[in-house]
Amino acid sequence: MNLPNSSTDIPIESVLLRRLCLLSAVWICSVVLLLPGATPRVLYAEEPAYPPPDFTVAFIGDQGLGANAKAVLDLIQSEGAAMVLHQGDFDYVDNPDAWDQQINDSLGATFPYFASVGNHDLAQWTGYQQKLQARLDGIPEASCGGDLGVNSACHYQGLFFILSGVGTLGSDHETYLREQLAADDSLWTICSWHKNQHAMQVGSKPDEVGWEAYEACREAGAIIATGHEHSYSRTRTLSHIESQTIDATCDDDPNTPDADVCVSAGRTFVFVSGIAGIGIRNQDRCLPATTPYGCAGEWAKIYASDQGAQYGALFITFHVDGDPKKARAYFKNIDGEVIDSFTITATNALTYHTFVPIVIR
Structure with a gap:
């Protein structure tokens, strides 16, 4: 929808903006227009804080060069993914x-591809970061602030995601995470980093991140995407x-084969x-190695060599079924x-904005 510009289409002194924010899953924000003798028009609208319909993101980590890595990239292409988040x-x-x-070679030079630094990227990180920056510069719809891939907050197509080097490179990650998450009210938020806490993977990786980063993202209702351990594993909803x-x-839909999850403030x-x-x-x-898994029952799916794992990617399609x-x-x-299949429901209290024109006669 083409919207008028407030500085040229409507005299600024004739406009009174008032937001009436209701305590519900949707902010209903009213735009009050005082336009005597004029045809009412919507003054402006904010960018919707959610992705367009059927927007698919591929999540991968631990890639390498060669036939297997290329096969995963080709899979991403064939599945119709619109962007990659590489952990x-x-x-x-x-x-x-x-x-x-x-x-x-697989996705094209302008494909939206975002990444967080991993431990195997440190020796040439400057070169990798330059490649990622050049790709970002070619995507006018995307914006990232901060130290790209280390402490950076990005918006693209209604998604808000933080590319963090927590546990790998940089400092003050937890503070950065909390500040950026608090400043954004997008419906869908993702925290992406490479390393793990021992209890948040099913292999032998030690504690390398600290719990504060995980809990900061959980408190904000952000999906937490990691790599490092060379397997696929996914938790249930954790409070x-x-x-x-x-x-x-x-709620878990009985019609889906694996446990569904919810994201909102306080849970994710x-x-x-990590098998790219x-x-x-x-x-x-x-x-x-089969369900029900051990520990505290927190794992919804585990896919490692014990389960005969093959290389692949996690795909999340946002804004489905309207x-x-x-x-x-x-x-x-x-x-x-298809190894794991589940639905994600976002129930954040502050989700998106609708603007309603009200004319005062």
Whole structure:
């Protein structure tokens, strides 16, 4: 919809703006226009704080160079993903040019591809960051502030996501996370970083992040995307991450094969998507290898060498079935098998804005 510009179409002294924000899942914000003798028009509207319908994002980590990595990128292309969020560890050979070319060969030079730094990216991080910045500069709809891939907050197509180097590179990550999350009211928010806490992966990785980063994102209702451990694992809805406390109030659709999840202030889920092309590891924790898994029952899906894992990616399609608060997610491998399939419901109190013109006669 083409909207008038307040500075040219309507004299500023004739406009009174008033927001009436109701305590509901939707902010209803009224625009009051005082236009004697004029035809009422909407003054302006804010960018919707949610993605367009059927907007698909691919999540990968731990990639490498070669046939397996290319097969995952080709899968991303064939699934119709509109962007990639890469949770660190790129090519493992410190070659930014080769890594960037591999992406270009499958997805194209202008494909929206965002990434967080991984430990295997440190030796040539300046080169990788330059590649990521050049790609960002070619996407006019995207904006990122801060130190890209280390402490950076980004908006693209109604998604808000933070690319963090917590546990890997940089400092003051927890403060940055809290400040950026508090300043944004997008319906869908993602925290993306590389490393893990031991209890938030099913292999042998130690505590390398700290719980504060996880809990800051949970408190804001942000999806937490990680890599580092070379397997795929996904939790149920957690109301406290350090204690792996499951939120039993999240409804689970019996028509979906795997546990659905909810994101809102105080609850979210965590996943590791670390099998994008270079090595698949075994399940060391929360055995047995079949459901119901061990530990506290926090894992909804585990896919490692114990389960015969093949390389793949997690796909999340936002704004499905005409509902901006609903997303559909699935992990698919390069053999075409869907390993995990679930629905995500966002129930944040502050979601999006609707502007209603009110004419005072």
